Amino acid sequence: MEQLIINGIAEAVKSLYGVELEASRIALQPTKKEFEGSLTFVTFGLTKQLGKNPVEIGEAIGNYLKENVDAVADFNIVKGFLNLVISDSVWVTTLAQLVEDENYGRVARNGEKVMVEYSSPNTNKPLHLGHLRNNFLGHSVSLILDAAGYDVQKVNLVNDRGIHICKSMLAYVKFGNGETPSATVKGDKLVGNYYVAFDKAYKKEIAQLISDKQSDYPSLSAVEDVKALKKAIEAKGASKKNKIPLTEEEKVQIKDIKALLEYAEKNAPLLLEAQEMLRKWEAGDKETVALWEKMNGWVYEGFAQSYKMMGVEFDNVYYESQTYLLGKDIVQEGLDSGVFFKKENDSVWIDLKKEKLDEKLVLRGDGTAVYMTQDMGTADLKYKDFGMTKSVYVVGNEQDYHFKVLKAIMKHLGRSYADGIYHLSYGMVELPEGKMKSREGTVVDADDLIQEMIDTAEERTKESGKIDGFSDKEASVLFKQLALGALKYYLLKVDPKKTMLFNPQESIDFQGDTGVYIQYNHAKIQALLRRADKDGINYTTSTFKDLTELSNAESDLVALLGKMNDKITESADAYAPSIIANYAFDVAKQYSKVYSESPIFNEEDEAKKAFRIALSAQSAKAINNALALIGVQSPERM
């Protein structure tokens, strides 16, 4: 319908002023609610080209449209804004079209392939709140891209090897006493505990080494607590405005402290053992590999449970243990072609100073792979596996630099897919107390959080007495739907790029701008539809097509429902589930208004009654579609 009017405006300008105007340059916007009308055309943009003032142009185009375009019933002009009043019968027709559109909520296939990598867990760390944002985002973006016409492949890249993994393995060997996962401790938690245990023991060793070796440094011999001194000295230089110059003694001290700390950190027996274990693992030592497999198995079982609860899944999983050696060939290739260069110690680099990205290491001097080496290899592997034109990496914004470099490198190497690399960089999730710090125990565990949400949902639902007649099974399904709906909506309604605040109180709120509010409207409509069916009411499009009068709230709702597919495209282009989440809320809110304004079953006019039921049904469809795209289920009753 908008297209119809845009064409009309183009025609009007042509016939009135003899000027050809590209349709793409004509943009309509919704009319602000304090003015009459539904769509607005801004005429300021044409003043120069046409040599008339904005009001004159608006007047002329308005008249032309009223005469020649049936949909336009009337118009008014405020300054340079031409507000078009669309006749109600047009909105009635629009709804009928939406109802009959089999592709509502699904854009035509575009034949393009896109891969979305998300989750990418570290097997030492149980999933926490930050991972929830990642998983929900990645999963939702995959669903949205699919709805927008892409062929989507969802993948996970598991970080299952490296020195940090050996740390938890070592701790398990030393302090594990053969513990295995149980009903109270799932596998990923168990392994995570040993990672923490390692860190604790390691810190102790460092402290011991520091006190043993302190006497080697004359400047520190009289110092009681070197770490405290380090902090004190650094604090002097920290403040920009009140920088306090260091004394000569302090300069020596800080230098010695740094040397001492580095010595202690690198020579703690536990770390040396972990490094030895990594060497064994890389050499394929049977015992080490067996332990690694056993512990990883536990982790995967634990993760699988969490993923299932979150409702996310993958088409393919990559393991770093299988990809970390890839990329070395690419380094050679880059050396041969002159994209990379070697430094004296045989380390390999790329010079990206021209792109303001500085020099970056792509292979260590001893020939071992770094993160970048691995990612280059994985990029090639992904392309070989799936042949996509776009490759999305859902990774936090602390890795912005890394992905800029990765993309630049692949471009320099002439990879055809390089331009399609997109880092979906999302902001951190902060708590009211500030950032989550594992050391300070402020990390919000994903499993715990979800369970708390479910408990809250149960409590609130029981309070409201809305589940009379539910079986226990139905009730528990509902609690889960509400809990995850609340959580996902809360995390996804915010623009992914932005750092967001997670307020535990607000997240479990069920009022206002929340997932539950949207779900509630869906359930309310389903109840209506059940009654309509029971009463045998026919509300197919033919029953209301001749209706000519609607309320403003109703026509606004139809207009909103008509935007479904545009929103999907918009949100896919921006990789932003927040657009869909906000759309779902807008529809629910507008529906809620319509619902409260006009009764349905007491309506005497049969056409109106049928229209309202059809409008309700279509709203439920829109809500259901939009929520599904952010991974949220719509309950039939609640």
Add this chain to the structure above:
RNA sequence: GGUCCGAUAGCUCAACUGGAUAGAGCAACUGCCUUCUAAGCAGUAGGUUCCAGGUUCGAGUCCUGGUCGGAUCACCA
């Protein structure tokens, strides 16, 4: 210090890519359940869009310079 990102109502977030008097929710206050689900609806109050310049018919949005906050700049991942 270099680079990148952010700053909008007391709080959490929007603002269709430069359009009208910047909108929602929460919190506060006022109405509305004898009528299809009140997890709801309607209303009141709340703003120097961090600051200073600039670009133009028009700037929260674009440009320049600042302030404040965050990230990153490892032969870690």
